[in-house]
Amino acid sequence: MLSKKTKYGIKALTFLARQKDNTPVQIAEIAKSENISLKFLESILLLLRHSGFLGAKKGKGGGYYLIKEPRDINMAHVYRILEGPIALLPCASHNFYEKCEDCKDETACAVRKLMIEVRDNTLQILESNTLADIAF
DSSP: OOOHHHHHHHHHHHHHHTSGGGOOBOHHHHHHHHTOOHHHHHHHHHHHHHTTSEEEEOSTTOEEEESSOGGGOBHHHHHHHHTOOSSSSGGGOSSSOOOOTTOSOGGGOHHHHHHHHHHHHHHHHHHTOBHHHHHO
16 A cells, blocks of 8 residues: 555645745645645655655745656655655565565465566556656
């Protein structure tokens, strides 16, 4: 299942993408609009800021804003930042590969074959969508 962190991160990015003129939005406004815990949202937005998706402005008129165009924010990248590996098993992962301890022959493993297919299809969907695709 998708973690709440990832779900809320995508909801927050979508909310920011829909802002006119990319004006900064206070965390409290995003949290209220999207029904997300303020404290939890703070940690998510900080991660997205450190990952190069968001900027922050302090003081009056401050808040978070997108530093990239929504069309330039790939959802596979967002997913990996928030959720981690796309593959459901380490042995099926491109970027986080680890051999399963209980597997004698990876090439004959039915579970691995299925999970590679799930990974490939999930990856194709995520890579073919940008923030603009899902926000508008």
